Amino acid sequence: MDILILIKAFILGVVEGATEFLPISSTGHLIIVGDLLQFNSERDKVFKIVIQLGAILAICWEYRARLGHVVANVGEPASKRLFVNIALAFLPAAILGVLFHDIIKTYLFTPLTVSMALILGGFAILLIEKYKPEFDTATVDDMDWKHALKIGLAQSMALFPGVSRAGATILGGVVFGLSRKAAAEFSFFLAIPIMFAATGYDLFKNWELLHANDIPVFAVGFITAFFSALLMVRGLLKYVSNHDFRIFAWYRIVFGLIVLAYFSSK
Template sequence: MTEHTWYLLKALILGVVEGFTEFIPVSSTAHLLLIGEWIGFDSGDAKVFEVVIQFGSILAVVWIFRHRIWQLIWGTYRRERTEVAFARNLIIAFLPAAIIGALAIQYIKMLFHHPGIFVVTLILGGLIMLWVERKPQFAKFADSGSRSDGGTDKRRSTQALEEISWKQALAVGCAQCIAMVPGTSRSGATIIGGMLAGIERKTATEFSFFLAVPTMLGATVYDLYRHGSALSGEQTSAILIGFVAAFFSALVLVKALLLFIAKHTYRPFAWYRIALGIVVLIWLSLGG
């Protein structure tokens, strides 16, 4: 196997990793950078590879929800009240990260070169997820309408995308800003942020999916605009392979996740984050 072929195979591996981790709250960026480090994949200082292939996963969401997205576009054009409100909420949730990202992207990317930050963000994020899932209104399966202790919760969570208020959308948008810190997880921050804002688990997950589309499209276009001319032919080939791999693996993951959260909480992912954070800590302690 030639060095070039091996490089492209690594890109394929990372594309699959991206697709399987983008929409679960375990931080796809942490997995891409850590696994990339372990297998010796050099994506360059600008980290364009990690950003661009994430949009492959986002396109999988566009495909899966294509009918709902078309309904949103057509309904907004026709000025249907519920669709206009949904579109408004996506814009409100998108703007905080767009503004902060544009102003601080250089400082944010500096954090990508410090693996130690993943120890903190992975473990702390896992602990926060466990805390949120223990709150009475979330200590139940999605759509079950009953608490784990057999009682009823007087606080009703927002059950549908169309019911989300602009204040809840803004809360999700602010939570997404936190996810700019590597290892935090964009999906994790927006889902948990939505749940804390009073949105039901499955609905918060779906809103996170839709919000990912403009967010990652913006990040991809911005990164390619700034660094695209500096990419080598080998890096471009790697991005294309990783992009396609991320798309197909995300198709599988998103459908599986929606089935999973219909009957389970996010606690398994929280424990996984904590375990991974400990593994990274041990690896760094051993001189990794």
């Protein structure tokens, strides 16, 4: 096994885990880093799908006690409400994703569309931070089904590459009256079914590209994505308790311009 390939897998695992749950678009980062590393073949794209599982398992691990309680006590009002809210928020993007999966993959995964989504999303965050309402829902347990459905609709916008699933759900939650911490936590919970579904669907469609000799590369990326995501999730919750999202807005704008300039010069 070429050590250089393992180093590339490690770098991409760090990028995936560090960006997946921030409102800055993991897709945009993987596109440009993958291009810089010359890691953009069809099999490499499957690798980027697989390492998403490492990131989402970090959420499962971080909230294992909460998730275990919900599963074991689904009949309790609080557990039932969380389960129903996640299911409702999951449906819009899941339905639209199945209907438009091939169109999105074929026509929208381009540097131009991603860079424009990054930039416009950055300005959207600045506007939301300026005009957002005062929150009336402090915790995930205080959410009702209307909050969940609205956030699910907001998540659908993230089917456009570069928008950021985390950005759409977290900022959508803030717009609809959730506290920043509640919006971030619900975004984490919602990521579990939507990312498992999206990753499973992509793997099913690209199964023939997987080979046994790729296991070491996939394992490095998977494990690295898990640990970097775990650290990022813990850090984000601490950050949003005392800060707004403007720093992510400016980061998106600058990064989007870099992506646009980089691919325009090629």
